[in-house]
Amino acid sequence: MTQPNGPTPRPGILDIAPYVGGEHQGHIRLASNEGALGPSPRAMEAYQAAAGTLHRYPDGGSAALRGAIAKRFNLDADRIVCGAGSDELISLLIRSYAGPGDEVLYSQHGFLMYPIGAKSVGATPVVAPEDGLTASVDSLLAHVTPRTRLVFLANPNNPTGTYLPASEVARLHAGLPANTILVIDAAYAEYMNHEDYTAGEELVEQFPNVVMTRTFSKIFALGSLRIGWAFAPAGIADVLNRVRGPFNVSTAAHVAGVAALEDVDFLERSRSHNATWREWFAAQVQALGLTVHPSVTNFMLIDFKGQKPGKDDAEAARQFLKAHGILVRQMPAYGLPSCLRVTIGTEAEMRTVVDTLKAFLAA
Numbered sequence: 001m002t003q004p005n006g007p008t009p010r011p012g013i014l015d016i017a018p019y020v021g022g023e024h025q026g027h028i029r030l031a032s033n034e035g036a037l038g039p040s041p042r043a044m045e046a047y048q049a050a051a052g053t054l055h056r057y058p059d060g061g062s063a064a065l066r067g068a069i070a071k072r073f074n075l076d077a078d079r080i081v082c083g084a085g086s087d088e089l090i091s092l093l094i095r096s097y098a099g100p101g102d103e104v105l106y107s108q109h110g111f112l113m114y115p116i117g118a119k120s121v122g123a124t125p126v127v128a129p130e131d132g133l134t135a136s137v138d139s140l141l142a143h144v145t146p147r148t149r150l151v152f153l154a155n156p157n158n159p160t161g162t163y164l165p166a167s168e169v170a171r172l173h174a175g176l177p178a179n180t181i182l183v184i185d186a187a188y189a190e191y192m193n194h195e196d197y198t199a200g201e202e203l204v205e206q207f208p209n210v211v212m213t214r215t216f217s218k219i220f221a222l223g224s225l226r227i228g229w230a231f232a233p234a235g236i237a238d239v240l241n242r243v244r245g246p247f248n249v250s251t252a253a254h255v256a257g258v259a260a261l262e263d264v265d266f267l268e269r270s271r272s273h274n275a276t277w278r279e280w281f282a283a284q285v286q287a288l289g290l291t292v293h294p295s296v297t298n299f300m301l302i303d304f305k306g307q308k309p310g311k312d313d314a315e316a317a318r319q320f321l322k323a324h325g326i327l328v329r330q331m332p333a334y335g336l337p338s339c340l341r342v343t344i345g346t347e348a349e350m351r352t353v354v355d356t357l358k359a360f361l362a363a
């Protein structure tokens with residue numbers, strides 16, 4: 001709402017529906033895809049140990065964290081740029097490469113930060129329809145125009161939980177003009193063990209117009225610290241370093257991020273916990289007669305369509321869960337109003353969700 005006679009923001013800004021994060025007043029919080037096991041104990045220790053240096057500015061180049069990421073993922077540290085969450089890097093990419101009259105392309109049920117970022121610079125978000133809740137390379141390519149500056153692909157995608165194999169991502173890139181940037185948002189890459197999947201590093205290595213973004217908010221469970229990173233060609237890394245805040249990642253984030261990367265056992269436990277309880281949860285939800293869409297990530301979409309009247313209402317189900325202290329995510333903003341997105345939590349949490357869904361369907 002603008003105030004009468006108040007200053008007017010640039011065109012596009014007031015078209016933005018503000019991003020609504022997952023709710024967080026409840027005992028069981030499964031609305032934001034935060035790692036089920038909480039942060040690594042080593043990350044927590046490192047965070048606490050940094051308390052005595054809070055008066056110091058952080059290292060503006062995030063050198064230690066970039067070094068640890070480079071070592072862990074076998075990448076060139078000079079082409080890694082850290083950000084206050086990958087959200088910051090997504091916004092900076094859009095701000096640096098798109099403006100009024102330009103288009104930012106993404107797929108139908110893609111992450112909402114892409115259209116928000118596009119509108120915030122006065123660019124036009126363009127949506128390519130998906131095929132069975134999965135991004136379609138043909139559809140994306142059919143929507144590329146001479147004005148397309150960036151193409152965003154979340155792989156795997158939030159909220160659908162589906163992914164494209166490396167060959168399809170390469171085909172998408174091959175179909176783009178040289179001056180269009182492909183941004184591969186691999187926020188959930190660490191959950192993947194599929195042979196045909198890559199997070200996109202190899203495309204960044206080969207081409208000057210591909211960027212991969214990653215985050216510490218999901219499997220590393222450090223969402224509160226806001227740590228994301230991009231692996232980019234030298235030219236794009238240089239641009240990001242010019243436009244980012246000079247101290248955009250805090251010391252607490254640096255040390256906790258490094259410790260989290262070193263805690264390989266914790267990561268393994270998180271991955272295996274997720275695989276076990278995702279499979280269990282899917283089977284239980286299906287046994288209740290609900291549709292659950294297959295997912296390669298740490299969340300699942302439950303579809304209430306086709307249930308008997310009253311039980312086919314995802315919003316009613318969400319309110320019922322909420323009344324029982326369970327927070328899950330509503331999906332109208334993603335064009336999936338009959339679905340709820342449920343993050344895979346602890347065993348006890350998942351058992352409670354199943355019991356509560358059962359009670360909802362019986363009530």
Ligand SMILES: *Cc1c(COP(=O)(O)O)cnc(C)c1O
Pocket residue numbers: 033084085086087088111154157158185187214215216217218223226227228
């Ligand atoms: C959670 C998420 C992000 C943002 O993560 P931050 O690093 O916390 O900003 C980016 N992309 C997708 C697809 C996500 O689900």
